[in-house]
Amino acid sequence: MDYFLQLFLSGTAKGSIYALISLGYTMVYGIVQLINFAHGEIYMIGGFTALILGGYLFTLGLPVPLVLVLSIFAAVVFSSAYGFTIERLAYRPLRNKPRLSALISAIGISMILQNFVLLMQTEKYLAFPSYLPELSFLEPVTEYINSTQVIILGTTSVIMILLTVLIKFTRIGKAMRATAQDTNMAQLVGINVNQVISVTFVIGSALAAIGGVLICSYMGQINYYIGFVAGIKAFVAAVLGGIGSIPGAVIGSFILGWTESLGTGYISSDYEDAFAFIILILILILKPAGVLGKNQNQKV
Amino acid sequence: MRQNGLKSEILGSLAQAAWFTVLLFPLIVMKVNVAMSKATVQFRWSYLPIIAIASFVLSFVWRRALEWSSTRVEKPAGSSFSSKIMGRFQIFESNKTIRLATVALFVLCVAVYPFALGMYHTNIMITALIYVMLALGLNIVVGWGGLLNLGYAAFFAVGAYTYGFLWKFVGPQFVSAGFDTGWLFWIALPMAGIIATVFGVLLSLPVLRLRGDYLAIITLAFGEIVRMVLQNASDITGGATGISLIPRPWFLGFKLPPKQAATYIYYIAVILVVLTVFIVRRLEDSRVGRALEAMREDEIACQSMGIDLVHNKLVTFALGAFWAGIAGVVLAAQTTYINPDSFTLWESVMILMAVVIGGQGSIPGAIVGAMLLKLLPEYFRPLAQYRMLIYGIAMIVIIIFKPDGLIPRKRKSYYFVKKNSADSGHEVRV
Numbered sequence: 001m002d003y004f005l006q007l008f009l010s011g012t013a014k015g016s017i018y019a020l021i022s023l024g025y026t027m028v029y030g031i032v033q034l035i036n037f038a039h040g041e042i043y044m045i046g047g048f049t050a051l052i053l054g055g056y057l058f059t060l061g062l063p064v065p066l067v068l069v070l071s072i073f074a075a076v077v078f079s080s081a082y083g084f085t086i087e088r089l090a091y092r093p094l095r096n097k098p099r100l101s102a103l104i105s106a107i108g109i110s111m112i113l114q115n116f117v118l119l120m121q122t123e124k125y126l127a128f129p130s131y132l133p134e135l136s137f138l139e140p141v142t143e144y145i146n147s148t149q150v151i152i153l154g155t156t157s158v159i160m161i162l163l164t165v166l167i168k169f170t171r172i173g174k175a176m177r178a179t180a181q182d183t184n185m186a187q188l189v190g191i192n193v194n195q196v197i198s199v200t201f202v203i204g205s206a207l208a209a210i211g212g213v214l215i216c217s218y219m220g221q222i223n224y225y226i227g228f229v230a231g232i233k234a235f236v237a238a239v240l241g242g243i244g245s246i247p248g249a250v251i252g253s254f255i256l257g258w259t260e261s262l263g264t265g266y267i268s269s270d271y272e273d274a275f276a277f278i279i280l281i282l283i284l285i286l287k288p289a290g291v292l293g294k295n296q297n298q299k300v
Numbered sequence: 301m302r303q304n305g306l307k308s309e310i311l312g313s314l315a316q317a318a319w320f321t322v323l324l325f326p327l328i329v330m331k332v333n334v335a336m337s338k339a340t341v342q343f344r345w346s347y348l349p350i351i352a353i354a355s356f357v358l359s360f361v362w363r364r365a366l367e368w369s370s371t372r373v374e375k376p377a378g379s380s381f382s383s384k385i386m387g388r389f390q391i392f393e394s395n396k397t398i399r400l401a402t403v404a405l406f407v408l409c410v411a412v413y414p415f416a417l418g419m420y421h422t423n424i425m426i427t428a429l430i431y432v433m434l435a436l437g438l439n440i441v442v443g444w445g446g447l448l449n450l451g452y453a454a455f456f457a458v459g460a461y462t463y464g465f466l467w468k469f470v471g472p473q474f475v476s477a478g479f480d481t482g483w484l485f486w487i488a489l490p491m492a493g494i495i496a497t498v499f500g501v502l503l504s505l506p507v508l509r510l511r512g513d514y515l516a517i518i519t520l521a522f523g524e525i526v527r528m529v530l531q532n533a534s535d536i537t538g539g540a541t542g543i544s545l546i547p548r549p550w551f552l553g554f555k556l557p558p559k560q561a562a563t564y565i566y567y568i569a570v571i572l573v574v575l576t577v578f579i580v581r582r583l584e585d586s587r588v589g590r591a592l593e594a595m596r597e598d599e600i601a602c603q604s605m606g607i608d609l610v611h612n613k614l615v616t617f618a619l620g621a622f623w624a625g626i627a628g629v630v631l632a633a634q635t636t637y638i639n640p641d642s643f644t645l646w647e648s649v650m651i652l653m654a655v656v657i658g659g660q661g662s663i664p665g666a667i668v669g670a671m672l673l674k675l676l677p678e679y680f681r682p683l684a685q686y687r688m689l690i691y692g693i694a695m696i697v698i699i700i701f702k703p704d705g706l707i708p709r710k711r712k713s714y715y716f717v718k719k720n721s722a723d724s725g726h727e728v729r730v
Binding site: 029033035045048049051052053054055056058059074078081082085090093094097098100101103104105107108109110111112114115116117118119120121122126127128129232235236239243268270271273274276277278280281284285288289290 | 319320322323326327328330331332333334339340341366369442448506509510513514516517518520521522524525528529531532645649652653656657660685686688689691692693695696699700703704
């Protein structure tokens, strides 16, 4: 039981990490129906920006909490700017074109960003200094869960609540829902669709950046390639929960995290990723639109 | 007016240059290094003017290009640039001698290619030809069937490993029975096709209910699972090191030295590609091909026309997988060495890119796309580490300015010729 609890908690931590990234994924998908392959790269860029600017600020001699806040802020700002720019540059010209074209464009962007960081920074794994504070009240349970995991879990919950409020109760959230439902009709009732899409990309990228900083602190290292794998995992989580649905993405992420850590704990650690994919296949066979996805009947 | 436009355009480009300079600043000008868990940052100010000027020029050019692309309308047939070129080539169509001569010249070029350019280029060309086969196969699934498949490399792996297993487990008995190992290739070729087809059918069973991106992710999952099994079941598959020393095919019972063997495999690949093109071309207008296209356009309408969707999807996956299996055997024979790294998700994505960039559903498109995607990075090699960056940029530029692909599929169009023409009221134009 002890072992199970340990695995369960590490799965929970993993799930909350996936949730941070897949929230952005699912938002973008919900509105433009695009598998945004570059989302993982934005997350990687967020991590790098935080590392670079945080490292610089630290050498200037600023106190650690301030460095933490400023580097997260910088990561959010820069990642959002990247997301905004990428949407403008690579996705907007393809909006009314065959859907696969935009997918290829996203893969191209992903390739460019990876190689750009590879060339301009380094191909090696860099240690990522953790600026996150140690929570003292966790002393008795540190063998199960450490403070970084608690911080990630807390952040994910807060962000999910904020996001739900944003989408359910604000004007822009209403516009987003309308755009997701029917872009043309949204345009007819006077919604600035371009603006809504830009805002979506900015929010999604900001979430990815927060995820980037937290996850790199958790893993303790960063590399130009981390985005790709994380992006795929987040995509799996988003689909698992029903792509386009915000609570779905979170549930999917936790299912993914638990499956992975229980699978590796009880069966074999060689097949860590395979468990994720097997549970995905099983769930999609039983519920073809994901856990929370609506099974839409196609109409003629 | 014009002057004013130019001025505002320059201002706009300046603003964009400033935006990009700020955006790229932390990643280009600042270089981070971490030692002893302390990050040190080094500034490279010399890059700053370069980004500023480059982004100014590029944004200016980009905007012009986008404008040109959006105002570019479908010109009436006969006046567009491409149709003028086609007009020039009319002579090849109409004059039988010239057409035959061109075909003969082309065949000659293909035939002497390995002798004229040497082993290095031959090997590159074999890889490109393998990709052509893969692209043509995936074109059936994605281009015609409209089923987005992100796990195509799995079938490729199944093909390659069929040959690998045949060599590893049957090879010794085969040799001791007095046959030479060169025959294994010819046994593996049809076998790999069949086994890959079986895998294709197996995969398509659970995905029958899914559509769109759910299908994409489940094929992705399938591809990754296959790769992980290959990687981890090391007693059978050799794990990450894979299977090595796979024999190349022998020529009429003679074992060829590597150089001649490459030439031989090149010819085999050429023949297989020609065969693939021929069969795929025949499929395209067949009952099956038309049914697939109907399914892509509208599943419900297709069903109500009496087409069996389940059957159709099975056929799509089976046909697509078959060619990947064949291509896998050629790959194993060419490299004599296979490991799971050749069949990653990235590989599936590359094949998909070949299909989409060439033009979905278009056979010449798939060929051109695959050639381009495989040959360009090879010839970009002098640019060393920049080539993947340039490659990515090239993909985006192509897809933005040619969103339907380089050689889009021409749909069949029917139109009326004359009211009183003899027997049929319409003629078919392809």
